[in-house]
Amino acid sequence: MASGFKVGQCIEGKVSTYVLSKQLHKDVWTAIGSSNLGKVIIKSAPKHRLDNERDVLEHFHARPGIRQLLDETQDPPSLVLKHLDDNLLTASNSKRLEKPEIKFIAKKILEALQAFHEDGYVHTDVKPDNVLINYGSGLCRFREVELADCGDVCLVNPKDHLRLGENGHVIGAHMFRSPEAMLNLKWGTPTDIWSFGTTLISLIWGLGWHIFKPDPEDAGTDDEAYPNHILVKQIAFFGPFPLSYFDFLPEEDERWEFIGDATQYIIDNHKWKPFAKAEDKELAVEDRTFICKIMKLDPRDRPTAKELLQDQWLRDV
Numbered sequence: 001m002a003s004g005f006k007v008g009q010c011i012e013g014k015v016s017t018y019v020l021s022k023q024l025h026k027d028v029w030t031a032i033g034s035s036n037l038g039k040v041i042i043k044s045a046p047k048h049r050l051d052n053e054r055d056v057l058e059h060f061h062a063r064p065g066i067r068q069l070l071d072e073t074q075d076p077p078s079l080v081l082k083h084l085d086d087n088l089l090t091a092s093n094s095k096r097l098e099k100p101e102i103k104f105i106a107k108k109i110l111e112a113l114q115a116f117h118e119d120g121y122v123h124t125d126v127k128p129d130n131v132l133i134n135y136g137s138g139l140c141r142f143r144e145v146e147l148a149d150c151g152d153v154c155l156v157n158p159k160d161h162l163r164l165g166e167n168g169h170v171i172g173a174h175m176f177r178s179p180e181a182m183l184n185l186k187w188g189t190p191t192d193i194w195s196f197g198t199t200l201i202s203l204i205w206g207l208g209w210h211i212f213k214p215d216p217e218d219a220g221t222d223d224e225a226y227p228n229h230i231l232v233k234q235i236a237f238f239g240p241f242p243l244s245y246f247d248f249l250p251e252e253d254e255r256w257e258f259i260g261d262a263t264q265y266i267i268d269n270h271k272w273k274p275f276a277k278a279e280d281k282e283l284a285v286e287d288r289t290f291i292c293k294i295m296k297l298d299p300r301d302r303p304t305a306k307e308l309l310q311d312q313w314l315r316d317v
Contacts, residue, residue, distance in 0.1 A: 004076050005029055011042070013071035013080050018042060030083065033071075040070060041081040049151035054079055056121065056150045065112030067132055067148040084146060088203065089129035091142075096206035099284070101140055103317045105131065106200055107309065108145035113196060114305040116153070117189040124152045124171040126195035128202055161188030162248040162299065174227050175212045179241075179297050182231045183255050185248060190299035193308075197294035205282050211237060232262045237275045238295045239263065245298065286313055 009020045011031075018031040020042065029042045044050070057069035057079075071080035088105065091097075097105070109131060116123055126147070136143030152171065160166070168186045171177065178194035181187045201211045214229035235241065241259050249255060266272055276292050290313040296302045308314070 005042070005044070011073045011075070011078070013073045015071040015080075018073070018080065031080075033080075037070060037080075039083045041083050042073070042078050043081055044076060044078040045151055047077065050077060050079060052153065053151040056153045057081075059119070059121075060115060063112075063115045065108045065146055066115065066150075067146040081148075082146070084132035084144065084148075085134045086132070087129045087148075088131040088133060088199075089127075091133060092128060092203050092206040093208045096282075097203055098141075099287075100317075101142060102200070102203050103314060104140055104142065105133075105145050105203065106196075107314050107317045109147060109196055109199070110305045110309050110314075112147040113189075113192050114309065117192070117305055120155055120158070122154050122156050122187070122189050123147065123150070123192050123195075124154055125149060125173065125176075126192050126199055127173050127176040128199055131199070156188050158188060160186055162186055164248050165250055165253075174230050175210050177227075177230070178299065179231065179234050180299050182227060182234070183249070183259075188299070189304070190302045193294055193302045193305065194299070196305075197291055200294075201291060204287060205280075228258070228262070231258075232266065232271075234297070235259075235262055236266050236271050236273050238297055239266075240297075242298050244300070289313075 005020055005023070007020055007022070011018050011020070016033040016035040016037055018033050018040065020029050020031045022030045024030060027044045031040050031042045032038065033040050045053070054069060054072060057066070060066045061068070067084070068082045069079060070082060072078065073080065109126070113123065130147065130149040132146050132148045133142045134144035135141055162180070163186050166186045167184045168181065170184070171181050171187065171191070172195060176195045176198045178187060178191040181191050198212065202209065212230045212233045214226060214233065219226045219229045240263050275288070275295065278288060290311060293303055293311070294308070
C-alpha cells in the first residue's frame with residue numbers, strides 16, 4: 001500500500017525501475033522511470049480496485065481519451081500510469097474555460113465514454129477531477145484530454161438495467177451522480193451521460209461553481225441529508241420526475257414518498273429553476289439546448305455518447 005512509500009524510494013516494475021519523487025494524494029505519487037518513460041504516476045489501492053483498474057486498462061490499451069497503463073509493480077503492488085499536467089477541476093477553478101476549449105474537452109470525454117459503453121462498461125465516476133489534461137499552446141490551452149480513475153469501472157449487462165424492484169450499488173461523487181443512482185436503482189451506461197452533462201455545466205461556469213452543490217445553510221458535506229439535497233436540486237433544475245419511473249420503481253416503494261416530499265418542498269419554497277429557461281452570460285442558447293438533451297431524469301431518454309458526438313453542438317470541433 002502507499003503508506004509504505006517514501007520520497008526517493010526505488011521500486012521495480014516489469015518495464016522499468018521508478019524513483020518516487022512526490023506524494024500527490026494518499027495513494028498517488030509521481031515518479032521518474034529509468035527508461036524513456038520520464039515522469040509517471042504510481043498508484044496504489046486496495047487489491048480489488050487495483051486488479052479491476054489494471055484489467056480495464058489492459059482491455060482499453062491504446063484507446064484514445066483513456067489514461068493508459070504503462071507498467072505495474074509487485075512490491076508493493078501498484079500501477080504505473082501516464083502522467084498528465086493537471087485535472088479539469090483545478091484548471092477550471094483557476095481560470096474559466098473558453099467555449100472552444102469546453103467543446104474540445106467534451107468531445108474527448110464522449111469519445112472515451114463511447115469506447116467504454118460500446119464494450120459494455122460503465123465508468124461510474126465521471127467528474128472534472130477525473131478528467132486529466134496536458135496543457136498546449138496557441139488558441140486552445142489543452143492539447144490532450146484523458147478520462148482517468150478506472151478503479152470502479154463496471155462491466156454491466158444491459159438486460160439488468162432498471163429492472164423493476166432491483167437496486168444498484170452506490171457509485172461516484174454525490175454532486176455528479178445520476179438521479180437513478182441517487183435513488184439506488186439499477187443503473188447502466190446512461191448514468192455516465194448524466195455525470196458528463198453535470199461536468200459540462202461545471203466547466204461552462206467554472207471557478208468552483210457546481211449546479212447541484214447544496215446551499216451551505218441546507219447541508220454540509222458531512223451531513224447525512226447531503227445527498228437528499230442534491231436530488232432536490234436535480235428535480236428543481238430538470239424535474240419533475242416523469243411517470244415513466246413507475247416502469248422500474250414500484251408504486252408502493254417508499255422512495256416515491258421522498259420524491260413527492262422533495263417536489264412539494266420545491267413548490268412550497270418557490271425553488272423551481274428550470275434549466276431550459278436559464279439565461280446567463282456564460283450560457284449560450286446552443287449550450288443550453290445541448291445540455292437539456294442530456295439531463296433527462298429518465299435515463300432511457302438520454303442520448304448515447306455516440307449520438308452526442310454527432311450533435312450539431314460539436315460540429316466545428
